[in-house]
Amino acid sequence: MPELPEVEVVRLGLEPAVAGARVGDVELHEPRSLRRHVRELGDFETLLRGARLSAPVRRGKFLWLPIERSGPPLALLAHLGMSGQLLLRSVDRQAQPRTRVRILLQPAGRPELFLDFVDQRMFGSLAVDRLVPTDDGAPGGLGSARPLVPAQAAHIARDPLDPAFDEERFIRRVRASRSGVKRALLDQRLVSGIGNIYADEALWAAGLHYERPGSALSRAQLLRLLTAVREVMLRALAEGGTSFDAQYVNVNGASGYFSRSLTVYGRQGLPCARCGTVLRREPFMNRSSHLCPRCQPRPRARRSG
C-alpha cells in the first residue's frame, strides 16, 4: 500500500503491537525481499532475533522500527514498493501466499503474534539499517521524537505532513527548475510521500497541468498546491487509504475506502466533477497522468530563442 496515507495507516496499525515488543523467531522465505539489507551489519535474522523494538516511525513512504540496543542505533526498515503489505496475524494462522518474511513478535504481557511481510511484485523490501542524525536536528519522522533517520532514507525530503517540512526550500527548488511540476511532486528528494495517485489528485484540486514548469509557478500557486496535497492525503487517511484490490490493505487485511473519493485518478472517460469535461489519461514518465483538460490547461509551448 504505497503512498503516504497508506503507509501511515500501516504505521498506526503496527504501533500497539510493535512498541516494546521483543522479536522471537524470524523466517526468511524470500531472500530477494532483503535487497536493501545492509550486509556489513550482520545477518538480518540474527540481528533481529531477541531484539526489542520501539514504536514505528514514518517519513514519506519509508517506515522503520528502531531496535533498542546499546551501541550504534539500528532499525528494521521497511519500504512497501508497489505491492508490499505488513500484516499482523495470530500465531495459529498459516502464512498466506507471497509471504516473504515472517517475524514473531512477543509484546509484553500480551499474546505473541506474527508480523508478516507479504509482497507480490517484490519491489518492496525489509532491511536492518543504521540510524543516522537528521541534518536539521528535528525528529526523523512521524512517530518518534528522536532526531534519527535510517541511512537509506536520509536523502529523501520530509513529507508535507511533517511539522519540520521545509516549505520554503521546496518552493525555492521547484521555482529554480524548468521541469514539470508533477516531476517535482514525485521527486522524493524535494518532498516525500507523494505518488502517482495523490500527485494527480492534488494537481486537479490546484488546477495545474502536470507539465507546468516549476519556474513559471508563483509562490502562492505552490503554497496552494501543497495545501491541496495535504488536504487530499488527510482525507485519504481518514478513509483508511486507497485500495483498488486486495493488494492494498491495513495490518489486519482490511481495505481503505478512498478509491471511492478519487476525482481524476483512474477516471479517464468520466466527467470532471467540477466542470463536466471528459477526463483524460495521458502517458507520463512510463506511467500515466490523469487530468481535466479544461480545469488543467496544458501550458503553451515556449518558443526557443
Added chain:
DNA sequence: AGCGAGCCCTGCGCGC
C-alpha cells in the same frame, strides 16, 4: 545537472 530509459518483479485483464 537534469532527465529519459531501463531495470528490478508478478499478475491481471484484454484483444486476437
Added chain:
DNA sequence: TGCGCGCAGGGCTCGC
C-alpha cells in the same frame, strides 16, 4: 483456450 501485450500505488542507476 492460449498467448502476447499493456498496465499497475515505487525507486535506483546509468547514460546522454
